[in-house]
Amino acid sequence: EKIFSGFSKTRENLSVIDELLMLWNLSDTDRVLDELEEALLVSDFGPKITIKIVESLREDILSGKLKSGSEIKEALKKFVLDLLTSKANKTELQLGFRKPAVIMIVGVNGGGKTTSLGNLAYRLKNEGVKILMAAGDTFRAAASDQLEIWAERTGSEIVVGEGEKVKASTVLSQAVKRGKEEGFDIVLCDTSGRLHTNYSLMEELIACKKSVGKVVAGAPNEILLVLDGTTGLNMLPQAREFNEVVGITGLILTKLDGSARGGCVLFGAVVIEKPVFRYSQVSVVDELGIPVKFVGVGEGVEDLQPFDAKAFVDAIFS
Numbered sequence: 661e662k663i664f665s666g667f668s669k670t671r672e673n674l675s676v677i678d679e680l681l682m683l684w685n686l687s688d689t690d691r692v693l694d695e696l697e698e699a700l701l702v703s704d705f706g707p708k709i710t711i712k713i714v715e716s717l718r719e720d721i722l723s724g725k726l727k728s729g730s731e732i733k734e735a736l737k738k739f740v741l742d743l744l745t746s747k748a749n750k751t752e753l754q755l756g757f758r759k760p761a762v763i764m765i766v767g768v769n770g771g772g773k774t775t776s777l778g779n780l781a782y783r784l785k786n787e788g789v790k791i792l793m794a795a796g797d798t799f800r801a802a803a804s805d806q807l808e809i810w811a812e813r814t815g816s817e818i819v820v821g822e823g824e825k826v827k828a829s830t831v832l833s834q835a836v837k838r839g840k841e842e843g844f845d846i847v848l849c850d851t852s853g854r855l856h857t858n859y860s861l862m863e864e865l866i867a868c869k870k871s872v873g874k875v876v877a878g879a880p881n882e883i884l885l886v887l888d889g890t891t892g893l894n895m896l897p898q899a900r901e902f903n904e905v906v907g908i909t910g911l912i913l914t915k916l917d918g919s920a921r922g923g924c925v926l927f928g929a930v931v932i933e934k935p936v937f938r939y940s941q942v943s944v945v946d947e948l949g950i951p952v953k954f955v956g957v958g959e960g961v962e963d964l965q966p967f968d969a970k971a972f973v974d975a976i977f978s
């Protein structure tokens with residue numbers, strides 16, 4: 661299976677505990693859990709999730725619920741799978757019932773945004789979906805050229821802004837209007853990816869979101885954040901900022917074929933807390949995670965795959 665073949669280092673790190681578990685008895689518990697903690701930390705699970713996992717296992721071992729090494733291993737796998745599936749479980753695209761559905765792709769430059777957008781178009785096209793692309797990265801000159809190549813490659817139509825100072829939000833709303841008039845199923849919107857610290861980018865994204873919502877109620881249906889899996893825990897502040905500003909509905913984790921470590925998948929789904937507004941607009945942090953919807957496992961056109969939590973868990977704890 662190619663999909664998670666890039667996690668060989670993670671697999672190797674985590675396999676250390678297999679040997680310990682084979683010979684496990686109650687007095688070994690601390691040693692096994694210490695090793696597990698270390699293996700999870702070096703695999704980019706992050707301190708928060710690592711502690712959750714280790715302490716939950718410790719409790720179940722000490723209470724006598726887990727009675728053998730293999731039971732511990734199964735509980736570990738189940739715990740990780742539950743983290744991935746119980747809260748952030750909407751891994752399929754949620755496209756609503758109005759046409760066109762609007763998907764905005766956001767993320768910083770270099771993360772794999774264009775590749776992901778192109779590959780997503782390719783994937784949807786193969787499912788018989790009629791796609792219109794919107795060249796919303798009006799900041800980078802080459803971006804719309806790149807997108808036009810993808811439109812041609814995938815047989816999609818594309819809307820590109822006219823004039824030098826055209827606003828991203830204008831291009832997007834023009835595209836959604838055209839999508840509506842001409843019966844497209846999905847409008848796939850590229851956006852600018854200047855460094856996330858650039859405040860005006862965030863303002864631009866808000867404007868984009870609003871402008872498409874004015875054309876089709878409920879749009880954008882999805883705002884997918886593209887994150888480079890090889891950046892590990894460093895992607896967290898970036899992800900939080902995007903989420904706080906525009907509200908991310910799903911993640912695309914790219915470059916999982918390279919040096920990315922397995923835990924990044926989990927931390928994406930669980931640690932980025934979702935601010936929700938309840939009652940008098942008080943922001944509370946909901947335990948809901950943001951689901952990983954797709955993973956990028958290469959540069960080829962078929963290398964964007966729907967995320968399968970079970971396959972992921974089986975791959976890293978093989």
Ligand code: GDP
Binds near residue numbers: 771773915917918956
């Ligand atoms: P953008 O600036 O965010 O639009 O990033 P691009 O889509 O142009 O991607 C940046 C580089 O990363 C390109 O060389 C891509 O081929 C490469 N890339 C994107 N996704 C993946 C992936 O999943 N695996 C690998 N190995 N490379 C990728």
